[in-house]
Amino acid sequence: MPKIYPSILAANFITLGTEIDKVLKNADGIHLDIMDGVFVPNISFGFPIIESIRKYTDAYLDAHLMIVEPDRYLEKFAMYVNSITVHYETVIHLHRTVTWIKKLGCDAGVSLNPHTPIFMLEEILPFLDKVLIMSVNPGFTGQQFIESTFEKVKKLRQLANKINPKLDIMVDGGVNKDNIGKLALAGATTFIIGASIFHKEDPYVEIKELKEAAKSID
Numbered sequence: 001m002p003k004i005y006p007s008i009l010a011a012n013f014i015t016l017g018t019e020i021d022k023v024l025k026n027a028d029g030i031h032l033d034i035m036d037g038v039f040v041p042n043i044s045f046g047f048p049i050i051e052s053i054r055k056y057t058d059a060y061l062d063a064h065l066m067i068v069e070p071d072r073y074l075e076k077f078a079m080y081v082n083s084i085t086v087h088y089e090t091v092i093h094l095h096r097t098v099t100w101i102k103k104l105g106c107d108a109g110v111s112l113n114p115h116t117p118i119f120m121l122e123e124i125l126p127f128l129d130k131v132l133i134m135s136v137n138p139g140f141t142g143q144q145f146i147e148s149t150f151e152k153v154k155k156l157r158q159l160a161n162k163i164n165p166k167l168d169i170m171v172d173g174g175v176n177k178d179n180i181g182k183l184a185l186a187g188a189t190t191f192i193i194g195a196s197i198f199h200k201e202d203p204y205v206e207i208k209e210l211k212e213a214a215k216s217i218d
């Protein structure tokens with residue numbers, strides 16, 4: 001069953017509670033894009049918003065840290081979220097970081113920028129709950145999906161089948177009804193979607209249709 005985590009980066013922050021209500025009827029969790037203006041050329045939001053969301057809902061909160069030195073903030077994130085994903089490109093001692101995230105009681109993920117090859121994950125893969133494949137250069141909502149992602153997801157699924165078959169393969173950036181089926185067929189299991197949910201008239205219906213599209217290519 002494909003999972004969808006709407007990315008609130010594309011939501012209206014003035015009415016964030018209502019936006020979350022609209023998507024949670026059909027979504028499997030909420031994706032939080034944390035950007036520091038250093039690792040990515042954009043700044044998003046931080047702990048005051050995350051804490052408010054945690055108080056508002058007990059939904060699965062999936063944090064994607066697009067920040068340098070993520071280790072400095074792991075304990076604080078773990079107070080509010082269910083899952084922490086760090087970028088491969090930002091962490092020197094990845095095994096230590098991943099082990100720490102698990103010890104803090106969260107699911108642990110690693111994200112790859114579009115230019116980072118799958119084989120870099122070979123040694124860390126058995127320790128991960130999820131891998132987040134960026135299908136755009138991280139930093140902004142509403143960008144064009146990078147087509148080579150299909151092949152990358154396939155490669156990861158082949159590797160995961162051998163060493164971590166339960167791995168959740170997530171794809172993030174430019175995912176829509178035209179590409180979600182092919183991504184699912186390639187082996188993706190969770191889809192992070194911002195613009196194609198929050199920029200539409202009825203996010204509830206959109207998620208339902210996206211899930212149907214993900215299941216339509218078998």
Ligand SMILES: O=C(CO)[C@H](O)[C@H](O)COP(=O)(O)O
Nearest residue numbers: 138139141142173174194195
């Ligand atoms: O990580 C992200 C950006 O770095 C966002 O989750 C992503 O951009 C959402 O993409 P879209 O709005 O195109 O669905």
